[in-house]
Amino acid sequence: MAIFVSTNQLLDVYNTILREGLTTYKTKYSKATLPARIQAEKADRQNKKGAVFVVRSKSDFTSNGVKGYIVTSKETLLEDAAGLTHFTPNIYRQYNYSDEKRRMIRGFEEKNLLQINTFVIDIDTKRHSVQDILLACVDESIGAPTLIVESERGYQVYFVLSQPLFISNKNDFRGLTIAKRISDNLKKSLKCMDADPFCNDFGFFRIPKPENIAWLQLDQTYSMAQLIDWSRRQDDENNRPLFVMPSKLTSVSVMRSEWFTKLIQAVDIKGKKGQLGRNNTMFTLALVCFSEGWEKERTFDFLDEYNSKLNYPLPLADIQSLLNSAYSGKYKGASKEYIEELLALYVEGSTSIPVKLGYKGVWYKFKKDREDRVRSHYEEWEQDIITYISAEKSNSEMFLWHTQKELCEAVRIPQSSLNALLKQSTRLLKTTKGKGRNAKTGWTTISLFIQYVLNKATELSKSKGLYRFGLQEVVAKWIGELEAIAGYDLLIDYLAKLGVIIPTTPRENKERWPG
Structure with missing residues (x-):
């Protein structure tokens, strides 16, 4: 059930989420007065600007790409919000269209992020009320969210940063690595609310509008220091290092491992919303082939053969798309957690199967055991x-x-x-x-x-x-x-x-x- 949100409050919502990532007014055809535009332009020059991507319908997310357009000002976003369904609440530095008619958008890749403004957790069910979610956030997670957006099938929970996290390629995108770990821990903390653990960390989410905001407390924001400290404690409880960076590959092929053999023998794989399925399995296998040094054509033949054995095979176009993504150079290798989840879903007796990825985990940063600390947090x-x-x-x-x-x-x-x-x-x-x-x-x-x-x-x-x-x-x-x-x-x-x-x-x- 939505709460009442006025137009001015909606602008406050966008200002809180987007911070200084977009210009205040449109460069052309703005409805603001000239003095207001001049003043805003002076303020806008103090910070680097980017863009967000928006779509008008959920059906605009297609296997051939995303149909939508690019927004560079808060004025445009506020004017168009009523006709939009999804947007990227985090800001991208480069943005473009992939077709001459300027209908298909591109550039919403994680390493193209200019700044991270918010972490959004997707709860794809109505089994839990807004009050249930709030209590879970207080008891199980970092605290109360900034806002909760309701959709037809569930909720999206926004934890907004008090100051944006700017992303650069320094230290191999270390800031992005930290942010992804925080996002992962937030999802895990709300597992009791059926939070989707596989939702894209910094992709498209429901755009807040007067009719779908179910909870709003704009002064409830979090600093990166708070989030890192909280996330580190979650890692401590699960004996997980803050960063695991891959070192050199071992000489033993991953494809000879038991888990790989068992996974390619599983043929009753389909998946559903909130659960890993064929696409994730195929993508994981492609990443393994890539890390083994296989040529792209050889990997395609391997995936095509595996796909033909599935009870629910994928279209060849989808396989090609997954293959292109795996070989794009954006990924260092398959995710151990995804592999363990796939094995648990589709392979009997998987709990006894060790998952090794051919590289040694290096603890980049870790905390002392609690009993060794002078004073507990x-x-x-x-x-x-x-x-x-x-x-x-x-x-x-x-x-x-x-x-x-x-x-x-x-x-x-x-x-x-x-x-x-x-x-x-x-x-x-x-x-x-x-x-x-x-x-x-x-x-x-x-x-x-x-x-x-x-x-x-x-x-x-x-x-x-x-x-x-x-x-x-x-x-x-x-x-x-x-x-x-x-x-x-x-x-x-x-x-x-x-x-x-x-x-x-x-x-x-x-x-x-x-x-």
Whole structure:
């Protein structure tokens, strides 16, 4: 269900996502006043400009290319938005048309990116509500998204950068490598929401419009430092290095490995949305052939023969397109994670099959084990506390009642670290009753609070028949008990999106709802 977004707010959305990547106004036929154009042109000269690609219909994505056009100004994007379905929210440095009629666009390749403005996660199902997605972002991922765009079949979740990440070819596109790892970890973190793990990291996504924006909080953006730090912690938990760079190839052919033999023997491969299938398998095999030094013609013959054995073969034109992409020089080799996913889907007993790609993994950068660090990151303490509260709190209670000393002992966190954490945590909530030795402190999280009030509101709605009033009544009972720590304001924003009318400060809450 879309929220109300005015034209001015939509411009704010585009300004937040695109930053300074496009010019403000059109160079010709702009509707802006002359003084406004002159002022904007001066500001635009401060930053390098690029373009985004747009399409009018999902059917414009064809096997022969993408039918669309190029947009270089925010004014054009705002004017045309109503008639568009998809765009590239990240900016490209070079852009062109591939046909004389200027209908087919080209240039949207990752290494042609000028700047990355946002990470977008595709959830291709309506099984989860917007509230479910928000809670998952807070509990399982980096935090609340900047906006959520709804489509006919699902949602796209935008995590917008506070400042763009500019991409260059330095150190073999190291910035792009880091960004792709962050994108991969964001997808993994929202696996519980059925996030598509194979969606193009920086490709086309639904363009935000008044009728499809389901969540909007434009001041909720993230710095690259925050994202890198969060992504590194995800890698730590999965024993995965931040960068794995290939060194020299071994003398043993990958094609003699067990996994390669098993994969080319699998013939019942088709795939569906959100699942690897024939195209991914064929592309993976082509990359292996390329890394083995095969000529393009030899690889085509090999793929053609393999394709003829499939129960659902691909058209030869698709094979040629995949082959051209694999041999374009943009890729260093096949993805181990894709291979493992293909084996899990289509090969029995694949868990016992090791996947080796013919090169040795080199740890380019890694972190020390947690026990070797002098001081844990506050985010790690925060997650430890959240895990402890979730495990120990009774389902019938709003809070886990512990003194600060008891909580510190249970989680093994120094008192000083807890005090510092509470000043910056946007996920923890607490309340205190009584004074001195008789004081009791209740601990909960934003996620648990919202889950509790939604469940109680549902129970009340069964007897009173009005869910919204039930929700308001439950929140009114508890909101005044909370203390104004960092997570409080974010909770207020969540509740406001649920339609709950509340004062803005704990003191006002106490006066209106004494608890």
